[in-house]
Amino acid sequence: MLRSMMQVYVKDSVAAVEFYQKAFDAELTNEQKNDDVSYMHAELDVFGQVFALSESQEKEQVSGNTMQFCLHMGKGSADKILKTYEVLKEDATIFCPLGPVSFSPYMFSLIDKFGVSWCVFE
Secondary structure (H helix, E strand, C coil): CCCCEEEEEECCHHHHHHHHHHHHCCEEEEEEECCCCCEEEEEEEECCEEEEEEECCCCCCCCCCCCCEEEECCCCCHHHHHHHHHHHCCCCEEEEEEEEECCEEEEEEEECCCCCEEEEEC
16 A cells, blocks of 8 residues: 655654644554654554654754645634644744635644644645
């Protein structure tokens, strides 16, 4: 079976999995842990898409400035977008707060506390 997934490497992967589960009402569908119980690999179902993450082996957290995960949620998804924004904005660098833009009535853009860059819109 062919599939594609979004993959990130973060510091404190256990907290990140819990954070993203809350932000996206995501189900943990696959996990392999390292000896220190961090995630070697975890997969979350994020609105039908695979969002994978692993514990970063870098000394410092790397913040995403060359890649952004964009989720086009579709019409009627304002409640989901608002909930996602309310969670992801915690300790985030916000580039575009939740609000209307030329192509969407609901959109936000930020780098979350784990260094992942997001753009979510209706």
